[in-house]
Amino acid sequence: MPVSSFIELSAGDKACLLDLVWLVIDSGLAQGGLTLPEAPESEALLNPAACFVTLHQGGELRGCIGRVDACEPLWLCACENAYGAAFKDRRFAPLRSEERESLTLDISILSPLTPMENQGEAALHSSLRPNIDGLLMDDGHRRALFLPSVWQSLPDPKDFVSALKQKGGWPQDYWRDTITLHRFTTQVIAS
Structure with missing residues (x-):
């Protein structure tokens, strides 16, 4: 679903x-x-x-x-x-x-998760909306996700993507056209 x-x-x-x-x-x-x-x-x-x-x-x-x-x-x-x-x-x-x-x-x-076209890492950096987008990155064997709240500690899109790759176990210079990308937003309830 x-x-x-x-x-x-x-x-x-x-x-x-x-x-x-x-x-x-x-x-x-x-x-x-x-x-x-x-x-x-x-x-x-x-x-x-x-x-x-x-x-x-x-x-x-x-x-x-x-x-x-x-x-x-x-x-x-x-x-x-x-x-x-x-x-x-x-x-x-x-x-x-x-x-x-x-x-x-x-x-x-x-x-809802919104698919993003994989046009390379530089294009991803420029299309991300800091403090709005969460990002799911998947390459078949590895998958990593950051909620939009992560922007508070990683406000630069390059740092955000780099840390997400590290979380997913990818090398820093890794990028393939097989990577699938999805963006999403969140409604946050805090206590």
Whole structure:
């Protein structure tokens, strides 16, 4: 199923989604394992959507897990990704109880992925919209994605693409016409 369009969320929907995500994280800390809350009644949160959940500790990245396919309701995708970001992100040790108080999170709901023509790396640099575009880069065996929020730490398109290639395990001078590119935007709910 393709990635959903942006879902219209009321202030109540956003608050409910944040509450559900925090419940999953708190339950994971208290009991270990993923315990899902009951599905919300909100029609908007029941719509299929793709999202990422990003955790921060003292302003630093503490975990980020997500999906680009809209195969589950938004609330379920966000809850599963929150658990993954807290306890399953291989870059970090599982979240500990003493970290909870200073933890913040963002839920990034993805727009549809828009294919970009691969006209070379220089053309990509000039076509990216800083602080707007997220980028998915795929070359068959390797795949890497940056959310639009990454522009805050990498504001130059060349640095943004270079860091994305590094994240995906490609050499810095790597570029092939087989690379597929997709851009997207996000709607962010922060806590």
